[in-house]
Amino acid sequence: MTNSAKHNLTLYHYWRSSCSWRVRWSLHHKGIKFEDTPINLLHGEQNNPAYLDKNPGGYVPALEVDGNFFGESLAILEWLEEEYPEKPLLPKNSLDRMRVRQICQLIVSGIQPVQNLAVLRRFSSDPAEQAKWASEWIGAGLCKLESLLKSTAKTYCVGDTLTLADLCLVPQIYNAQRFKVDISTLPVISRINETCLKLPACDAAAPHNQKGATAS
Ligand SMILES: N[C@@H](CCC(=O)N[C@@H](CS)C(=O)NCC(=O)O)C(=O)O
Structure with missing residues (x-):
């Protein structure tokens, strides 16, 4: 990870989750520094009250940005495009x-x-x-x-x-x-x-x- 620490980011994710992989890939592609916290879906951790407080949707991934929590992988991916425009993943046209x-x-x-x-x-x-x-x-x-x-x-x-x-x-x-x-x-x-x-x-x-x- 080489990108400057513009924000403090923590990704809540599960290793086998396809929705999580999308976001991890963008973070790695852009070289964005992030912490990660595994949420074990098979153990039902996505439904723990502490996690639901962070992401009421009860799914992974969720991204913590400077203490604010966001769910929905596409919303996260679009935000990463806006905030980290280097190595864009959306075409100009x-x-x-x-x-x-x-x-x-x-x-x-x-x-x-x-x-x-x-x-x-x-x-x-x-x-x-x-x-x-x-x-x-x-x-x-x-x-x-x-x-x-x-x-x-x-x-x-x-x-x-x-x-x-x-x-x-x-x-x-x-x-x-x-x-x-x-x-x-x-x-x-x-x-x-x-x-x-x-x-x-x-x-x-x-x-x-x-x-x-x-x-x-
Ligand atoms: N629309 C959501 C879907 C998220 C989603 O479905 N995540 C799955 C893993 S890929 C999940 O957390 N499943 C837990 C469950 O079904 O209880 C997104 O794109 O982030």
């Missing part, structure tokens, strides 16, 4: 920015919520049923995304520059693979995913490099 936000929303609002822990547990107590549900919805969502990316992607989701769209895509593919979605039928997504996984900031933010990560 406004139509491209809209394309990036369209892809982000497709993933963040359209795909990720249906595989959330709380949703899976409400749907079924059987892990096999949960996995089937998650796999079907993620697979269907990624097919739609693949069609969209055919008209926007070059090296990355929108053109040849890394953007927030890629920060949303790669963690979602990690989840897809956890739920055994076959992404070999999605060549654009697969190619972008492989490219991004080689980026040092993506790797530093990846689940296997976080405190508390396990093999499962």
Whole structure:
């Protein structure tokens, strides 16, 4: 981390959370110094009163900025763009920015919520049923995304520059693979995913490099 200490930042996150990975990746990409506090979702720490006081949404991630708390990964990512404009993750061209936000929303609002822990547990107590549900919805969502990316992607989701769209895509593919979605039928997504996984900031933010990560 090399960026000057403009703010005191602490990220509340879970190692395997795709929403947390998005934010960790931006922080590493921009070289922003931050502390981190793991919130164990499997132990229900997101529902502890002390955490709910910080983030009433009861999800990770949350970012503490100089003693103020904020939830919602996209709100956090947009703030990081405004406050740390070096190494931007939004394009200059406004139509491209809209394309990036369209892809982000497709993933963040359209795909990720249906595989959330709380949703899976409400749907079924059987892990096999949960996995089937998650796999079907993620697979269907990624097919739609693949069609969209055919008209926007070059090296990355929108053109040849890394953007927030890629920060949303790669963690979602990690989840897809956890739920055994076959992404070999999605060549654009697969190619972008492989490219991004080689980026040092993506790797530093990846689940296997976080405190508390396990093999499962
Ligand atoms: N819209 C929120 C969603 C956050 C979210 O769903 N986080 C998941 C982990 S990726 C979570 O905390 N799940 C806990 C639960 O379902 O109880 C965001 O983008 O930050």
